[in-house]
Amino acid sequence: MKRVIIIFIAFLFFAFVVEVPIFFTPKKWPKPTYNFLKNPISKEKILLGKILFYDPILSKDNTISCASCHSQYSAFTHIDHALSHGIHDSIGTRNSPALMNLAWQKTFMWDGAINNLDVQALAPISHPSEMGSNINEVIKKINALKKYRQLFKRAFGDSVATGENTLKSISQFLLTIISANAKYDKVMRKEQTFTPQEENGYKLFKKNCSVCHTEPLFTNNEFANNGISLDTKLNDYGKYKISKQSTDSLKFKIPTLRNIEFTFPYMHDGRFKKLSEVLNHYTSSIKASKTLPKELQKPIVLSSNEKVDIIAFLLTLTDKEFIFDKRYSYQNLN
Secondary structure, X not given: OHHHHHHHHXXXXXXXXXXOOOXXXXXXXXXXXXXXXXXXXXXXXXXXXXXXXXXXXXXXXOOOOHHHXXXXXXXXXXXXXXOOEOHHXXXXXXOOOOOOOHHHOOXXXXXXXXXXXHHOOHHHXXXXXXXXXXXXXXXXXXXXXXXXXHHHHHHHOOOOOOHHHHHHHHXXXXXXXXXXXXXXXXXXXXXXXXXXXXXXXXXXXXXXXXXXXXXXXXXXXXXXXXXXXOOOOOOOOEOHHHHOOHHHOOEEEOOOOOOHHHOOOEOOOOOEOOHHXXXXXXXXXXXXXXXXXXXXXXXXXXXXXXXXXXXXXXXXXXOHHHXXXXXXXXXXXX
């Protein structure tokens, strides 16, 4: 009995002391698209979601967690390989997208296969080359653990985990992953100023890149064919896989450029390792096709120095406070 009391006190200490991030809308940002009425935010749900995010229990063999492909120190993506890795050393079919500012997104995945953050985790959980499990197996394992019965009781008032509440708690933690304090943001708030090189890069960026990578999120959350050639091994036609509409062929979700310094390799298949390679693509390697947008039907003209200036600006989108915020980290669970 004494041991049980000690464990319970330790749990209460853990639940109250572990600091978790809370959702907020940065000033002058658009209204979030996420429906908070269907999943009211709370510290208890966020904490539960954070613990699940770092727990490999979500995978079939208990070896892969969400954080395996979405590391905080690379802006919640991976950087050591082009395509995601999963159970049994499996290799996925796409580069892992960076996770941030998800409350402002209506669709998820490179092809837009998911349109609700509250069910997004089902995709990697069930993908055979990622977590290789299913929600029923996950719930069975979760309900067998006392720590989760206690956490679900605090978060939802019921110690029995359900698929719906498990997924909603994960999305609650994902909602709090907000990056809005890079040098760019401080300049916009008039707390700092760009260097002349960064300022010129910003002007060039607005002229050549902002149609798709719209401020302040640095994405318009749409889908586009950016003129990269088809990878003949993956044969990935993007959104077409979901819609089966020819007008969606080779269209992929436009990623945010926030923290792009840390989110290499780039593109849906991770083909580019450097930002210079990305810019070289847009100036000299655009592949014409029926779905190529008008903005890219003529190559972007940039000198070598202008490319360097754009990269200098892109580096102002690095939010190191976000990258190293202990409230998001695994270490803060211990």
